Amino acid sequence: MLANLSWKLNRLRAMGAPEVAHRVRDAVQQRLQARGIGLVPVPPPASLARFGQPWLGLSSDPAPHLAAAERILAGRFDVFALRDVELGFPPEWNRDPKTGTVAPVSFGKTLNYRDEAVVGDIKCLWEPNRHLMISDLAMAYRLSGELKYAQGVQILLESWWRQCPYTLGPNWSSALELALRLVSWSHAWNLLGGMESPLFQGSGGQAFLQRWLASIYQHCHFIAGHFSRHSSANNHLFGELTGLHVAALTWPCWPDSAAWLAQTERELEQQALLQNGADGVNREQAIYYQHTVADEMLLCVLAGRANGRPRSAAFLQRLETMLEFIAAMMNVAGEVPMIGDADDAQLASWDKSPGVNVYRSLLASGAALFGRSDFKFKAGRFDDKSAWLLGEAGRQAFDGLPVATQTRLPRSFADGGYWIMGANIDTPLEVRLIADAGPLGYLGIAAHGHADALALTLSVAGQAVLVDPGTYAYHTQKQWRDYFRGTSAHNTLRIDGRDQSESGGNFLWLRKARAQCLAWRDDSDGQFWSASHDGYLALPDPVLHRREVSVAPGARRIVVEDVLECKGTHEVELFWHIDPQCAVRLDGGVLHIRGKQCEIAMHLPDVPGATMALVRGGEQPVLGWIAHRFDEKQAAPTLAWRARLDGGTRLRTTLHLMTSDL
Numbered sequence: 319m320l321a322n323l324s325w326k327l328n329r330l331r332a333m334g335a336p337e338v339a340h341r342v343r344d345a346v347q348q349r350l351q352a353r354g355i356g357l358v359p360v361p362p363p364a365s366l367a368r369f370g371q372p373w374l375g376l377s378s379d380p381a382p383h384l385a386a387a388e389r390i391l392a393g394r395f396d397v398f399a400l401r402d403v404e405l406g407f408p409p410e411w412n413r414d415p416k417t418g419t420v421a422p423v424s425f426g427k428t429l430n431y432r433d434e435a436v437v438g439d440i441k442c443l444w445e446p447n448r449h450l451m452i453s454d455l456a457m458a459y460r461l462s463g464e465l466k467y468a469q470g471v472q473i474l475l476e477s478w479w480r481q482c483p484y485t486l487g488p489n490w491s492s493a494l495e496l497a498l499r500l501v502s503w504s505h506a507w508n509l510l511g512g513m514e515s516p517l518f519q520g521s522g523g524q525a526f527l528q529r530w531l532a533s534i535y536q537h538c539h540f541i542a543g544h545f546s547r548h549s550s551a552n553n554h555l556f557g558e559l560t561g562l563h564v565a566a567l568t569w570p571c572w573p574d575s576a577a578w579l580a581q582t583e584r585e586l587e588q589q590a591l592l593q594n595g596a597d598g599v600n601r602e603q604a605i606y607y608q609h610t611v612a613d614e615m616l617l618c619v620l621a622g623r624a625n626g627r628p629r630s631a632a633f634l635q636r637l638e639t640m641l642e643f644i645a646a647m648m649n650v651a652g653e654v655p656m657i658g659d660a661d662d663a664q665l666a667s668w669d670k671s672p673g674v675n676v677y678r679s680l681l682a683s684g685a686a687l688f689g690r691s692d693f694k695f696k697a698g699r700f701d702d703k704s705a706w707l708l709g710e711a712g713r714q715a716f717d718g719l720p721v722a723t724q725t726r727l728p729r730s731f732a733d734g735g736y737w738i739m740g741a742n743i744d745t746p747l748e749v750r751l752i753a754d755a756g757p758l759g760y761l762g763i764a765a766h767g768h769a770d771a772l773a774l775t776l777s778v779a780g781q782a783v784l785v786d787p788g789t790y791a792y793h794t795q796k797q798w799r800d801y802f803r804g805t806s807a808h809n810t811l812r813i814d815g816r817d818q819s820e821s822g823g824n825f826l827w828l829r830k831a832r833a834q835c836l837a838w839r840d841d842s843d844g845q846f847w848s849a850s851h852d853g854y855l856a857l858p859d860p861v862l863h864r865r866e867v868s869v870a871p872g873a874r875r876i877v878v879e880d881v882l883e884c885k886g887t888h889e890v891e892l893f894w895h896i897d898p899q900c901a902v903r904l905d906g907g908v909l910h911i912r913g914k915q916c917e918i919a920m921h922l923p924d925v926p927g928a929t930m931a932l933v934r935g936g937e938q939p940v941l942g943w944i945a946h947r948f949d950e951k952q953a954a955p956t957l958a959w960r961a962r963l964d965g966g967t968r969l970r971t972t973l974h975l976m977t978s979d980l
Contacts, residue, residue, distance in 0.1 A: 328822030332762040337548035347543070352425040356543070357485060361535035364528070364571035372508035373624035375709025377702050380461040382670030387458030387467050390451045397445050398662065398949035407470075408477035411447055412487050414438025416949075423483070426490030427544070432793060432824075437488050439794045441661065442949070447482075447489045449474070449502035453666045456509035457706075468510055472517050472526060479529065484536050493544040494554045496537045497561020501617070501665050503534065504568040531571060538565050538578060549762035553600075553607050556593060559586050560614040567625045583627065586618055590633050593760065598639030599734020601760040603767040604658025605647065609676050612640045613665055616683055620707055634688075641684040644677050645696045646727040646738060650748050651780030652678050652698065656788040657754065659766035659803070662948040668703035679703045686715040695722040695744075730838060737838060739845040741873035749873035749975065750777045753865075755833040755849035758819055765825035769817040770808040771833040771851035772865040774878065778975065779915040782897040784809050787954065790945035792824065798951070799824050801940040805893075811880050811969075812891045813861050818853030829856060836864070845869040859886030876973040880923075883966050892959040892969065894920065898944060902955045904932050909957050916977040920957075923969035928961035 333341070350356055377383060389395075393407035397415050405415055413420045419438030422429065431440040452471050459467035482489045489495060510517065518527045541562045546554040563582035566575045593611060594600050600608040615637045619629050647654045652675050669679065678697045682704040685693035700716040708715075729738040735756020740749040752775045759767025768786075776784040787807050791798040801807055805817045812818075818831040831853025839846040847867045854861035861884040868877040880892065894909070896902055901912040907930065909920040922930060933942035935953030944954035 328826055328828060329763075331822065331828060332549055332826060334548075334762075340547055344544075348425075348427045351485065352428060358536055358539050359484060361532045361539075362572055364531040364535065364569070366513065366571070368570060369512055370568040370570060370621075371624045372512065373620045373707075374505065374508050375706050375712070377457070377461060377668075377705055379702070380458075383454070383457045383461055386667070386670055387455050387470070390454055391466070391470050395446060395451065397442055398947070400442070405446065408474050409446060411478050411481045411489065412443070414440070414443040415446065416442040419443075421488040423481075423487040426485055426487055429488055429491050431488055431491050434794050440488060441792050441794075443488055444492070444495050447478075447495060448498045448663075449478075449506075450664070450667050453502045453505040453509065456506035457668075460509040465516060468515065468517055471506055471510065475530060475533075476526070479533060484533075485540070490540070492554075493541045493546065494557045494561075496541050497558045498663075498665070500534065500537050500541075500561040500565045503530075504564045504621075505666050507568060531569065534565060534569055535572060535574075538562055538574070542574075542578060542581075550765075551589075552593065552760050552765060553602060553611055556586070556589050556611050556614055559589065560618055563618055564621050567621050567627065579627070583622075586615075587630055587633055590615060590636050594636050594640055595731075595733040596636075596639070597728070597731045597733040598636070598641070598643035599731050599736065599756070600640065601734075601757070602658060602765070603735070603756050603759050604660065605644075605654050605656065606660030606662070607658065607766055608640060608644060609680060610663060612637060612644070612680055613676075615640070616680070616687075616707070617665060619687070638684065638688045638690075641680055641688075641690075641693060642727060643731060643734070643736075645681055645693055645725070646729070646731070647736070647752065648677060648681075648696055649750050649777045649780055649782075650744055650746060651777075652696070653777065653780070653782060655752055655775040655782075656786045656946070657770065657775075658759070658768055658789075659792075660789045660948060661792065666703075666706075668706045669701055671702060674701075674703075682716060683707060683712070685719060686712040689715070689719065691719045691722040692725040692727060694719045695725060729840060732835065732838075735833060735835070737835070737847050739840070739847065739867065739869045739873075741869075741871070747779055748777075749779075751775070751867070751869060751873070751876065753847050753849070753867055755835045755851070757833070758827055758830045763825060764819075764827040764830055767827065768803040768808065769805045769819045769821075769827075769831065769853070770810060771818050771831045771853060772849055772863065773808040773810040774867065775809065776876075776973075778913060778918075778977070781899065781913045781915065783900060783911060783913055783916070783918065785895050785897045785944060785954070787895055787943060788945035789948060790943070790951045791949070796824070797940060801943070802945065806891065806939075806941060807893075807895070807943075809894055810865075810892075811863055811882075812893070813854045813863070813882075814857060814889050815891075816854070816857075818851060829853075842871065844871045857888075859884055859888070861888060874975050876975075878971040878973070880969040880971075881967075882963065882969075885965060887962060887964045890961050890963050890967075890969075892923070892971070893941075894957040894959075894971075895944070896955045896957070898952060898954040900955070902932060902957075904930060904957070916975055919974045919976060921972040921974070922957070922959050923961075923971060925961045925963070925967075925969065928959060930960075931958050932956070933958055 417438035566579035682697035820829040833851040837848040850864040942956040
């Protein structure tokens, strides 16, 4: 109770007067809706005269899709860290598969889904309810023609409608969840053949059709009345707009459909430019959300194009620039640093190949869509997802692009706050160092940003060496949520045991560190980058942290200097997180790191009284972890350098790369 009150007070602090007024109106609306006022329990009749045009192609390999569908029919699912868990067919839709908690079927908008005692882990509960398995079954039907897969779709939908009645339960608490469910339904509708589907034959089939259309209308009406606004108008709003937009294109069956289509077209155009900078960096400052929003933009482009509603040149240009940023951040092995939050969300599970790379997939689609040979180079192949979305025409466009031998992608993203340094970039011998001096996150709450100002990541020959440990947890396990988004989980410096920014909740930052790049040079003499942040100026004795990074030609030597401007005495900690695939050894003041194709000697700051420790999987305090996937973590070596320093100080860390090939 006290934790909930504290969160509400902190959330209020992040709002301006217009948002407070909006929240009050929304609360009144919710109370009225809980009494049935403003709802549509009986949707208007749907016109069956016209439906949207499909935009999906076909996979080249049916086998993995059929295997996935068989597993679904057997009631076995993957939900984040839960692998091949038996949930039943159909599953209990209001039950959290992780904790077993069954959420109450009360009015969804007033249900406290943040309370683990009430709903369990809401992220795990919501995941199956996004209905990717319904589009999975529809894919299997499209590939095989076997009716059992289509009938499986009907069984799942009818069970969901029974267990999750309109506006009741946790699956009616978030407009984003409804929007993503609509996207899955749209995919399934198209793959099942639309109105020609055998599911709609006969009087029973027509009854099923009317029930589905009624639920679609209720979903659309709900989303249109509950858009995320003000400080919550981040990727949630973009996802909500995408879901309603795709629904209005797929099912233009009601008078409201035209208004929904016009509104979402207009707002998608606005939000694409607001939420993504001119340099292509998504303002959430979270690489996975860069993927999420770009994926939604791609879907809107393809669905609109198929239905005579093309996106503007500005929208397309911003999408292309976003993909360019992903390509620039990607190392030669196809990996990008795990900066900011990541929830592993996808719009559909199009590609069943092991080790699917969502970033390379986006670049494959972008190569075909924009005619970019450099995207093709980074993507490597035309993947299964791109085949589903772009069809044979997309494959031909991809194959027809010339083979690039090098890329000329940008190295500086000043608006988003990322700089790429190193040598032999995009070759098997590349050294790739990424420096972060971006904003904390987007809008007043900066929901998905981490306290990672001036952090660095390093990969050598495609292998991660110095890493961002990722995310791991969202709504539950506060200790772990705080750690993975905190300063000690990043390759930067912490003062007096405090994060650079002050957290007010799992998705809320109060005081926000502001970082700025002071200098950037990239020439024949190497690279130099200097940046600072003000996150510790709020201390009783203010501290300004400035970091300078010098990379010698060929990147054999990298010097990191942390400059502290202060007057008093402070506890200073410097963290270096190493990928668990690397072997590490601490020898005095030198950390030796051995990767598959490199050896690095990291000479740590030489300060009297400093202590150095290698930590793996520490829990008191939490330190030395990495999470490559949501809800999964593993121990990873972390070097913690600590000293009590008096007055202004300059700390030098030098990395010597000792690989004969470099």
